[in-house]
Amino acid sequence: MNTKCQFLFARLILLFLSGCTVFPGSHISTTDKHFVEQEQQEGEAQFSEEVNIYALTPQQVAKYQTAKTSAQPNPELEASIAKYEYHVGPGDILNVTIWDHPELTIPAGSYRSSSESGNWVHADGTIFYPYIGTVEVEGKTVREIRAEIAKKLRKFIESPQVDVNVAAFRSKKAYITGEVENPGQQAITNIPLTLLDAINRSGGLGEDADWRNVTLTRNGKEETLSLYALMQRGDLTQNRLLQSGDIIHVPRNDTQKVFVMGEVKDPKLLKMDRSGMSLTEALSSVGGINELAADATGVFVIRSSNKKQESMADIYQLDIKDASALIIGTEFDLKPYDIVYVTAAPITRWNRLIQQLMPSITGFNELTEAALRVKTWP
Incomplete structure (x- = not known):
C-alpha cells in the first residue's frame, strides 16, 4: 500500500514538473535569462515620490479647468x-496703361486676356517698357511702380498719365x-x-x-x-x-484620445471630438462605473506632468459616492493621453483572491481524497 502511494505521488510530481505541457497558455520566465539590475543613483527619488495626487472638490476643480476662451477683437x-499693400515679385504680370497714348498700351483685344497681354516680371525682378527700357519692379507696390514709370516717361511725354495694376498674382x-x-x-x-x-x-x-x-x-x-x-x-x-x-x-x-480602464462597464480607448471631453462624458461613454465592483471613492485621472523635473505624473481623484458629485466631473476637461482609472472595491479584490484560490483548494482536496482512497484500497 505504501508502494502504491509513493508511485501515485511520484506521478503527480512528474506531472507538475512537466508544466510546459500541462499548463495552457504562454508564460515568460526570468529565471533562465540575464536580468540587468539598475542601481538607484544617489539623490534619485522613487517613482511614488514623483506622483502628485489632487482631490477634485467643488472648491478645487476650478484650479484645474482649461482656460475658457471668449470673443475678443484683434x-x-x-x-x-x-495698411496692407501688395508688393510685386517675379512671375507677376503687370498691366501698364498710358492714357492718351494708345501706341504705348498693348491692347488686350477680343482674343487676349489681360494676363496674356501684360508685362511679365522676369526672374531678376524687372520688366521692359518702350522708350524707358528696363524698370525695377520687384518688392515695389503698384503706386511706386506707377511713379517710377511716369518719372522716366517725362523725358518723352509731357505730363504722362500712368496707370499700373497686377493682372496675375503668381509670385x-x-x-x-x-x-x-x-x-x-x-x-x-x-x-x-x-x-x-x-x-x-x-x-x-x-x-x-x-x-x-x-x-x-x-x-x-x-x-x-x-x-x-x-x-x-x-x-x-x-x-x-x-x-x-x-x-x-x-x-x-x-492623438486626441483618452484611456478608460478599471471597474467600468466597457473599458476602452475613447477619441475626443472637436469640442473636447470631460471626465463625466468619458465615464458615460463606457457605460458608467461597475456599481457591483467599483470603489466609488477611487475614480482617478492619471496625467503625465508637464514639469518632469518636479514630478512624473499628476493624479486627480474624484469621489462619486454621492452621484451628484458627477457634476464636478463635467467641469474637469480631459487632455490627450489621460488615463481614467476606476479602482475595485476591497470586497471585490477579496472575492477575486478567493476565486483564484478555489481551483487550487478544490484540487488539493481531490488529491487528498484520492490519497485516502489509495491508502484504504484493499
Whole structure:
C-alpha cells in the first residue's frame, strides 16, 4: 500500500514538473535569462515620490479647468489689414496703361486676356517698357511702380498719365496642408489673406481635423493656433494675416484620445471630438462605473506632468459616492493621453483572491481524497 502511494505521488510530481505541457497558455520566465539590475543613483527619488495626487472638490476643480476662451477683437490684425499693400515679385504680370497714348498700351483685344497681354516680371525682378527700357519692379507696390514709370516717361511725354495694376498674382503663395478638404497652395494677392480666409478657401476642415492645434510656420518658426477658439468662441486673436511662404498645417486628431480602464462597464480607448471631453462624458461613454465592483471613492485621472523635473505624473481623484458629485466631473476637461482609472472595491479584490484560490483548494482536496482512497484500497 505504501508502494502504491509513493508511485501515485511520484506521478503527480512528474506531472507538475512537466508544466510546459500541462499548463495552457504562454508564460515568460526570468529565471533562465540575464536580468540587468539598475542601481538607484544617489539623490534619485522613487517613482511614488514623483506622483502628485489632487482631490477634485467643488472648491478645487476650478484650479484645474482649461482656460475658457471668449470673443475678443484683434486690433493688431485690423491695423495690418488697413495698411496692407501688395508688393510685386517675379512671375507677376503687370498691366501698364498710358492714357492718351494708345501706341504705348498693348491692347488686350477680343482674343487676349489681360494676363496674356501684360508685362511679365522676369526672374531678376524687372520688366521692359518702350522708350524707358528696363524698370525695377520687384518688392515695389503698384503706386511706386506707377511713379517710377511716369518719372522716366517725362523725358518723352509731357505730363504722362500712368496707370499700373497686377493682372496675375503668381509670385507669392501660402500653403495649406493636413486635414482640409482641398489642401494646396493659395495665392497672396492685393486682397489681404488671413488664416480664416485660407481655411475657408480650402473647403473647410476635414472630418478628422484637430482644430485646436493648427500650426502656422513662418521663417522656420512654428506657432500653434486654435481654430476652435477662433471659429466657435470668436477669439479673433487666433487669426493671422498670411505672408508669402507661410505654411498652415491642420493635423489629424489621432492623438486626441483618452484611456478608460478599471471597474467600468466597457473599458476602452475613447477619441475626443472637436469640442473636447470631460471626465463625466468619458465615464458615460463606457457605460458608467461597475456599481457591483467599483470603489466609488477611487475614480482617478492619471496625467503625465508637464514639469518632469518636479514630478512624473499628476493624479486627480474624484469621489462619486454621492452621484451628484458627477457634476464636478463635467467641469474637469480631459487632455490627450489621460488615463481614467476606476479602482475595485476591497470586497471585490477579496472575492477575486478567493476565486483564484478555489481551483487550487478544490484540487488539493481531490488529491487528498484520492490519497485516502489509495491508502484504504484493499
